Amino acid sequence: MLLRHTTNKVADRHSLTVNPAKTCQPIGAMYAALGVHSCLPHSHGSQGCCAYHRSTLTRHYKEPVMAGTSSFTEGASVFGGQANLIQAIDNIFTIYNPQVIAVHTTCLSETIGDDISQIAAKAGESGKIPEGKYVFHAGTPSYVGSHVTGFASMTKAMVDYFAEKSGKKRRQINIIPGYVEPSDMEEIKRIAKLMDVPAVVFPDTSNVLNGPQTGKYEMFPQGGVTIDQLKTTGDSMGTLGLGKLASGPAAHALDTKCKVPCRVLDLPIGIKATDRFVDSLRSVAGVNVPDEINIERGRLLDIITDMHQYFFGKKVALIGDPDQLISLTEFLVSIDMWPIHILTGTPGKKFEKRIREITAEIPGPVNVKAGGDMFLWHQWIKNDPVDLMIGNTYVKYISRDEDIPFVRFGFPILDRVGHSYFPTVGYRGGIRLLEKILDAILDRQDRDAPEESFELVM
Ligand code: SF4
Numbered sequence: 411m412l413l414r415h416t417t418n419k420v421a422d423r424h425s426l427t428v429n430p431a432k433t434c435q436p437i438g439a440m441y442a443a444l445g446v447h448s449c450l451p452h453s454h455g456s457q458g459c460c461a462y463h464r465s466t467l468t469r470h471y472k473e474p475v476m477a478g479t480s481s482f483t484e485g486a487s488v489f490g491g492q493a494n495l496i497q498a499i500d501n502i503f504t505i506y507n508p509q510v511i512a513v514h515t516t517c518l519s520e521t522i523g524d525d526i527s528q529i530a531a532k533a534g535e536s537g538k539i540p541e542g543k544y545v546f547h548a549g550t551p552s553y554v555g556s557h558v559t560g561f562a563s564m565t566k567a568m569v570d571y572f573a574e575k576s577g578k579k580r581r582q583i584n585i586i587p588g589y590v591e592p593s594d595m596e597e598i599k600r601i602a603k604l605m606d607v608p609a610v611v612f613p614d615t616s617n618v619l620n621g622p623q624t625g626k627y628e629m630f631p632q633g634g635v636t637i638d639q640l641k642t643t644g645d646s647m648g649t650l651g652l653g654k655l656a657s658g659p660a661a662h663a664l665d666t667k668c669k670v671p672c673r674v675l676d677l678p679i680g681i682k683a684t685d686r687f688v689d690s691l692r693s694v695a696g697v698n699v700p701d702e703i704n705i706e707r708g709r710l711l712d713i714i715t716d717m718h719q720y721f722f723g724k725k726v727a728l729i730g731d732p733d734q735l736i737s738l739t740e741f742l743v744s745i746d747m748w749p750i751h752i753l754t755g756t757p758g759k760k761f762e763k764r765i766r767e768i769t770a771e772i773p774g775p776v777n778v779k780a781g782g783d784m785f786l787w788h789q790w791i792k793n794d795p796v797d798l799m800i801g802n803t804y805v806k807y808i809s810r811d812e813d814i815p816f817v818r819f820g821f822p823i824l825d826r827v828g829h830s831y832f833p834t835v836g837y838r839g840g841i842r843l844l845e846k847i848l849d850a851i852l853d854r855q856d857r858d859a860p861e862e863s864f865e866l867v868m
Pocket of ligand 1: 459515517
């Protein structure tokens with residue numbers, strides 16, 4: 411009973427968060443930067459911030475996450491961090507030799523008001539950035555937004571700094587995959603390849619944070635979009651941004667900067683959202699949908715049909731990031747589950763409106779909140795219990811206290827593996843999600859069944 415003090419009396423709270431349902435902007439910025447090949451993320455702030463961001467990513471991916479820090483002390487906190495950053499850029503290129511450094515700010519450096527563009531320009535003028543190497547940056551103060559907006563800002567910075575328009579169109583499309591797992595980025599690339607659509611996927615953390623054990627440490631693994639690929643994005647036929655919050659800003663920036671038309675779609679989680687993604691790939695690239703994709707879709711549909719009796723009418727509580735929750739809610743509603751408590755820690759009114767539309771047909775009241783916390787979500791569950799909870803690792807405390815089955819999904823997952831290797835996007839990802847949901851529901855049914863109805867075949 412770790413959360414034994416949670417009461418079911420919901421109070422109106424404005425200035426207090428209890429158990430936040432989000433992390434800070436630089437974590438998302440660092441994650442996006444790792445999706446650029448031979449890139450060292452750099453945290454412009456104190457060592458403590460950087461240690462927290464690195465350790466959260468390391469614990470989620472079970473991979474060593476490297477990043478530099480400007481190591482602010484009292485002097486930099488008062489007079490600004492210019493000298494620290496220029497020294498850091500010099501040290502990083504001299505010692506670690508990455509192709510590119512991605513600088514993100516922290517609460518402290520944003521409050522001081524450090525101008526990173528100006529500092530990076532000064533580093534270039536004074537010869538600290540070697541020929542053919544790059545420094546780019548995103549502002550990520552953590553007193554606004556969340557890890558998702560940090561990811562979005564760093565991804566947009568890739569466009570702002572590198573996208574070029576040569577005037578000669580290329581037969582390729584840009585796919586901005588959103589804040590998803592390396593396994594999901596890999597799956598998105600696989601689907602594009604199956605459809606014979608040449609794609610530049612950015613950022614791309616596959617083979618960076620889910621690489622193989624080779625017995626040899628590589629500071630900059632094989633994966634990641636290259637700077638040369640990023641430069642070509644301005645000549646692509648179109649852009650698909652997956653997830654409005656995480657990918658929308660970069661997709662629109664590319665449209666504005668290089669006139670590459672964009673479509674911003676939901677993350678392809680679940681059958682309907684994946685249909686829209688596949689159809690957009692088909693129409694933007696002018697290709698046909700191959701049989702392999704139709705077969706995968708049919709398999710997902712078959713599982714839904716076979717096991718529908720176990721999904722029907724099950725109440726679910728969801729917590730996580732907005733882009734994921736929108737698609738996941740739609741998926742659950744499409745298989746006749748009833749998501750009744752849906753909360754994200756990332757603020758945004760549009761989220762609430764969209765979820766209300768998706769859940770309009772569900773019988774009974776539905777609680778939705780953007781910018782809420784896990785304490786409130788727990789209170790909702792106490793007042794209206796559910797059959798299943800879906801969310802990140804922190805949900806395990808509520809699951810234990812309330813004795814409700816729980817499926818891990820989202821960020822961070824600190825106590826299980828699999829998320830880096832098995833996608834939840836696409837039709838195959840949908841099958842994996844259903845497998846996890848069914849396992850949780852049927853394990854509970856087995857546990858609670860009296861002997862006379864303990865079924866062998868389900
Ligand atoms: S000070 Fe700001 S940037 Fe640093 S860890 Fe805390 S919330 Fe994140």
